[in-house]
Amino acid sequence: MLAALTPDLIAMQLFTGLALGAVYVLLSIGLSLIFGMLTVVNFAHGAFYMIGAYVGLYALSIGVNFWVALLLVPIAVGLIGLAVERVLIRPLYGRGIDYPLLLTFGLGYVMIEVVRIVFGRTGYPFDTPELLQGAVDIWVGYFPLYRLFVIAATAVVLIGLYIFLEKTSFGLIIRAGARDPQIVRILGVDVSKVWLIVFGIGTGIAGLAGLLAAPLQGVAPEMGATILAEAFVVTVVGGMGSLMGAVLAGLLVGVVVSMTSLFAPEMAKVSIFALMAIVLLVRPQGFFGRAGLMS
Amino acid sequence: MSAELATTRADLAPSSTGTRLLDLAERHRVLLAGLFLLVFPLVLPFHALAIVVLTYGLYALGFNLLFGYLGLLSFGHAALFGGGAYLCGIALVHAGVPWWLGILAGTLGGVLIAFLIGIIAIRTRGIYFAMVTLALAQCVYYLFYQAVDWTGGENGLRLPSLTTINVFGLQLNFVDSLTRYYVIAAFVFASLFILSRILASPFGAVIEGIRENEARARACGYDVSRSRLLAFVLSGGFCGLAGSLQAIHLAIVPVEMLGIETSGLAVMMCLLGGMGTFFGPFVGAAVFLVLENLVSVYTVHWQLVVGVVFIVCVLFFPRGIWGSILHWSRR
Numbered sequence: 001m002l003a004a005l006t007p008d009l010i011a012m013q014l015f016t017g018l019a020l021g022a023v024y025v026l027l028s029i030g031l032s033l034i035f036g037m038l039t040v041v042n043f044a045h046g047a048f049y050m051i052g053a054y055v056g057l058y059a060l061s062i063g064v065n066f067w068v069a070l071l072l073v074p075i076a077v078g079l080i081g082l083a084v085e086r087v088l089i090r091p092l093y094g095r096g097i098d099y100p101l102l103l104t105f106g107l108g109y110v111m112i113e114v115v116r117i118v119f120g121r122t123g124y125p126f127d128t129p130e131l132l133q134g135a136v137d138i139w140v141g142y143f144p145l146y147r148l149f150v151i152a153a154t155a156v157v158l159i160g161l162y163i164f165l166e167k168t169s170f171g172l173i174i175r176a177g178a179r180d181p182q183i184v185r186i187l188g189v190d191v192s193k194v195w196l197i198v199f200g201i202g203t204g205i206a207g208l209a210g211l212l213a214a215p216l217q218g219v220a221p222e223m224g225a226t227i228l229a230e231a232f233v234v235t236v237v238g239g240m241g242s243l244m245g246a247v248l249a250g251l252l253v254g255v256v257v258s259m260t261s262l263f264a265p266e267m268a269k270v271s272i273f274a275l276m277a278i279v280l281l282v283r284p285q286g287f288f289g290r291a292g293l294m295s
Numbered sequence: 296m297s298a299e300l301a302t303t304r305a306d307l308a309p310s311s312t313g314t315r316l317l318d319l320a321e322r323h324r325v326l327l328a329g330l331f332l333l334v335f336p337l338v339l340p341f342h343a344l345a346i347v348v349l350t351y352g353l354y355a356l357g358f359n360l361l362f363g364y365l366g367l368l369s370f371g372h373a374a375l376f377g378g379g380a381y382l383c384g385i386a387l388v389h390a391g392v393p394w395w396l397g398i399l400a401g402t403l404g405g406v407l408i409a410f411l412i413g414i415i416a417i418r419t420r421g422i423y424f425a426m427v428t429l430a431l432a433q434c435v436y437y438l439f440y441q442a443v444d445w446t447g448g449e450n451g452l453r454l455p456s457l458t459t460i461n462v463f464g465l466q467l468n469f470v471d472s473l474t475r476y477y478v479i480a481a482f483v484f485a486s487l488f489i490l491s492r493i494l495a496s497p498f499g500a501v502i503e504g505i506r507e508n509e510a511r512a513r514a515c516g517y518d519v520s521r522s523r524l525l526a527f528v529l530s531g532g533f534c535g536l537a538g539s540l541q542a543i544h545l546a547i548v549p550v551e552m553l554g555i556e557t558s559g560l561a562v563m564m565c566l567l568g569g570m571g572t573f574f575g576p577f578v579g580a581a582v583f584l585v586l587e588n589l590v591s592v593y594t595v596h597w598q599l600v601v602g603v604v605f606i607v608c609v610l611f612f613p614r615g616i617w618g619s620i621l622h623w624s625r626r
Contacts, residue, residue: 041422043370091610098368099609101425102566105370105559113599225555229433232426240423266441273434277415280427284418291404 005262011140012260014255019147019216023253026209027227028246029161030202030235036178036241037198039097040089043104045206045231046224047111052077052207055221057124066129069211070153072288074236077207078200086201108224117222123220132215146196150212158247159207165243174198177242233276239289249287317624322571325484325491332480342472342589348581349476349483350541351564355467355576356490357405357533358561362496366506368425372534372561374412376580377553379405380542381439384452385542389445394460398539399480405535406528408435413527417520428474429555436553451549454542479540486533491573493529534561539624556598563601566608569618578617604605 027049034042042048055076059069088107092099128146135142165171177184177194185191210224217223234253238245253272261268279286311520320327336345354376361367383401386392412435439446446452457469460478467474493499499521504512513519541547548603551557568579583604590597608615614622 022520035422041426043425064577082444088606088610095613097421098425099613101368101422102562103606103609105562106602106609109556109559109598109602109605111602113596115601117596117599226433229430229555232430236419236426236430269441270434273430273437276427276430280415280418 008140010259010262012143013258015138015143015149015151017255017258018251019254020258021215021251022151023209023216023227024231024234024253024264025154025213025247025250026157026205027231028238028250029158029243030205030209031231031235032241032243032246033205034083034199034202034240035235036243037174038089038093038100038195042101042102042199042202043101043228044084044111045106045203046226046228047108048077048081048203048206048224049210049213049227050113050115050219050221050224051128052210053214053223054119054210055207056211056214057119057126057219066131070208073211074204074208077210078204082196082200084203085196086145089199090196095118108228109144111291112221112224119221121221123218123223125218126214128215146215150216153208153212157208161205161243170194230272233272235286236276237286239286242286242288245286245288314624315620318326320574325488325621328487328574328577329484332348332484335480336473336476339585342476344584345477346472346479346544347541348584349371349479350537350544351560351584352577352580353483353486353537353540354534355561355564355568355580356486357530357537359565359570359572359576360490360493360533361526361530362562362565363575364506365502365523367420367523367527368562369416369428369527370425370555370558370562371412371416371428371430371435372530373553373555373557374428374432374435375405375409375531375534376406376538376561377548377550377557378435378439379531379538380481380548381452381538382535383539383542384454384548385445387454388452394457394543398536398543401539401542402532402536405533405538407531408523408530408535409528413524413531416485417523417527420493429558432553432558433555436550439553440550446548446550449550451547454546454548456546457543475544477509479544482536482540486536490533490553494573498522498525556601559601559605563605563608565615566613567604569615569621572615572617572621573614575617579615582616 027045030031031042031045033042052073056069056073059072060066064072084107087102088103092103092211132146132149134145136145136148138148146213163171165174173184173189173194177189177191181191184194210219213223213227216217230253235246236248237253238247256271256275257268262273332349335348336342339345340347342427350388354372357375358369361369361372379401382404383397386400387394387397396458412428412431416424416431419427440448442448460469462478467478469475469478501512501517504515505517505519505522509519537554541552564579564583565576566579567583568577569575583601586600587597590600612619
């Protein structure tokens with residue numbers, strides 16, 4: 001077994017890790033975006049991810065093109081997110097910091113159970129779109145095309161988000177609101193509308209992540225529960241509220257998982273929690289978190 | 296809310312009979328709980344339900360010590376509950392120890408897991424604490440899931456079913472559900488007594504002080520991190536004991552006991568019953584489990600009820616059932 005460990009194999013595994021990490025990046029960037037703005041940790045984020053996969057499954061089953069679904073799914077999931085923020089989370093602003101956590105945690109139960117009622121308890125396979133089947137030569141070996149596509153799609157989302165946040169006037173309001181909502185409100189901006197939209201964007205990206213991950217692992221009502229814990233690890237390692245941290249930590253966690261599954265498969269699931277424990281012991285605020293935010 | 300505060304307030308206000316009764320209940324809470332435990336199985340449709348109300352109530356009580364009294368929200372208590380159950384099971388199956396030693400092993404197991412999670416998670420606070428405990432509990436889940444030789448992995452761990460147990464030389468028929476209930480109730484009663492003493496002790500005042508104003512508690516010279524860790528470890532002891540009792544009662548430890556849904560159950564029961572109240576966790580456990588029993592007759596989707604209870608409690612009913620009773624009667 002060890003004899004087969006060529007540099008090529010390690011490089012391949014590195015790419016597999018990046019593809020896995022891309023999904024983590026999308027999830028935790030949504031978490032961080034929402035947290036940075038609303039100081040709410042969305043414990044239903046995994047459920048939005050799962051809903052994204054199911055909306056995609058439904059769209060494809062009624063004959064919608066995969067590429068159109070890539071656009072429709074984040075919009076549909078984002079709209080659900082908007083409704084959730086408006087109806088359920090908004091009444092909780094100004095109350096204890098734990099209440100939104102409790103509410104979104106319970107909301108996750110409801111979303112999973114509704115999906116079970118509509119689509120059944122068992123999962124479904126999710127076919128890779130025809131155009132993205134097969135493998136391509138990436139110098140070190142043949143790599144599944146779809147995984148490359150996941151990495152590329154994530155990059156596109158990140159670039160889009162960067163331009164939106166840094167180059168548009170609405171992005172300016174978001175960044176200002178993350179720093180000091182009070183001042184932004186005094187300057188005449190309807191902050192609650194900004195929060196609403198940020199929650200919609202964050203959950204929409206989670207829905208897109210679910211759709212992108214579906215061909216890799218299939219869809220099941222429980223798919224969001226396990227990845228939520230992993231997304232939390234990414235967010236804690238990267239530093240809460242930091243988008244840069246979410247990107248780097250997401251890719252790092254993906255690579256750590258795929259590398260440990262190469263060298264010690266039985267430790268693959270546990271390795272990322274060990275990583276989180278080490279980060280918390282050495283640098284409690286994470287890579288890019290503000291010091292003091294954690295304690 | 297401490298008993299002292301309640302009595303002073305009652306002295307100032309013209310006290311009604313209801314207030315006086317509740318103050319009496321608060322002062323003699325363990326005695327009252329003991330009397331209630333004696334008659335409880337007689338009012339429920341079957342004894343097995345009464346037993347799971349006790350084990351889940353004890354589990355929620357352990358959680359409440361941390362969330363209700365110290366103010367730390369943990370979404371990882373399944374690791375303490377399920378971990379205690381597994382360690383009790385492992386002691387019984389692999390080491391062949393007598394039942395009471397198994398329960399001791401499970402309780403200490405809960406303490407140990409709480410200590411290990413605690414030293415990492417206690418470095419964070421508030422929202423982060425909830426996230427980190429959730430993640431670490433998932434880690435514990437994988438560890439037990441993969442140790443198939445010890446834990447049975449996906450199939451869960453089957454325990455030898457106890458037919459008779461030896462209590463101080465007395466042979467008790469453990470198959471009889473009422474006997475089983477009272478054996479488990481004795482452990483719960485002891486836990487209630489211990490918790491009552493903890494809350495009445497200076498340490499109990501310190502953790503409530505940390506919940507109310509951490510900076511002030513620190514300025515008063517209390518070691519906040521150490522108090523937090525100690526409360527977490529104590530919470531682990533209660534949850535480990537609850538898990539052990541559950542394991543002995545069911546004669547199996549399903550791997551779901553370590554899952555995120557189990558963590559959520561403790562939070563939900565505590566929220567429903569009233570967090571930070573002495574009887575709240577048991578009220579929440581009893582109401583929810585009876586409700587679940589009724590609902591599962593009609594539908595398999597009772598987890599929907601869990602989620603709806605969360606949302607309704609957070610939005611409209613944050614004091615919970617017992618907390619609201621206390622609030623209304625003291626107004």
